[in-house]
Amino acid sequence: MTIRVVIADDQAMIRAGLAALLNADPGIEVVGEAVDGVEAVALARQLRPDVILMDVRMPRLDGIAATRDLLREGAATESRVLMLTTFDIDEYVYEAIRAGASGFLLKDALPAELVDAVRVVARGDALLSPSVTRRMIEHFVTLAGPHRVPPSLTHLTDREREILVLVAQGRSNSEIAADLVIAEQTVKTHVSRILGKLQARDRAQAVVAAYESGLVTPGPSGAVG
Numbered sequence: 001m002t003i004r005v006v007i008a009d010d011q012a013m014i015r016a017g018l019a020a021l022l023n024a025d026p027g028i029e030v031v032g033e034a035v036d037g038v039e040a041v042a043l044a045r046q047l048r049p050d051v052i053l054m055d056v057r058m059p060r061l062d063g064i065a066a067t068r069d070l071l072r073e074g075a076a077t078e079s080r081v082l083m084l085t086t087f088d089i090d091e092y093v094y095e096a097i098r099a100g101a102s103g104f105l106l107k108d109a110l111p112a113e114l115v116d117a118v119r120v121v122a123r124g125d126a127l128l129s130p131s132v133t134r135r136m137i138e139h140f141v142t143l144a145g146p147h148r149v150p151p152s153l154t155h156l157t158d159r160e161r162e163i164l165v166l167v168a169q170g171r172s173n174s175e176i177a178a179d180l181v182i183a184e185q186t187v188k189t190h191v192s193r194i195l196g197k198l199q200a201r202d203r204a205q206a207v208v209a210a211y212e213s214g215l216v217t218p219g220p221s222g223a224v225g
Contacts, residue, residue: 006032008040009055037061071100168210
């Protein structure tokens with residue numbers, strides 16, 4: 001099935017470059033382009049793309065506000081937002097992930113990384129693997145102040161909390177399965193239950209919850225809080 005993408009960026013050359021790279025892949029089709037957040041939200045609601053490449057800084061409505069508007073609670077959309085940024089650590093990107101974005105990608109990423117990022121987000125996963133993502137989350141959660149433990153976190157079983165810690169450390173399902181000596185399908189089931197209990201849209205929001213609650217603390221290996 002072809003992955004349908006909308007690109008939102010106020011720079012025409014950036015949009016053209018991204019569109020050319022993505023359209024070169026037979027499994028991806030760029031179905032629309034927006035010059036600001038207002039157009040991005042309107043196009044997304046009209047075209048219902050699988051993925052929206054959303055620039056952080058745009059006129060009229062920035063990428064964060066557009067993401068929050070598009071993915072607000074109760075909104076009828078299955079679209080996933082992949083944030084685009086020029087900087088590897090950006091507080092605005094962190095806010096976008098809290099708003100529901102599935103991850104972010106640097107604008108100078110290699111073509112193969114761009115295509116892979118779109119595929120990862122389209123299948124419902126979060127783009128958390130790059131070390132820069134974890135660094136960004138750790139940095140800004142540290143600045144966020146005292147830990148706030150959501151009541152839903154207390155509903156997790158010991159095994160689910162263990163798996164959430166590993167997810168927050170950037171481990172894939174296969175890596176978690178190997179670490180815990182369980183089947184990968186079992187990990188997928190646990191992750192699905194974790195997302196449900198935390199009312200998290202995807203792994204990105206679950207990771208934010210893990211850091212904000214203090215279950216995982218910023219450090220070399222993401223120590224358990």
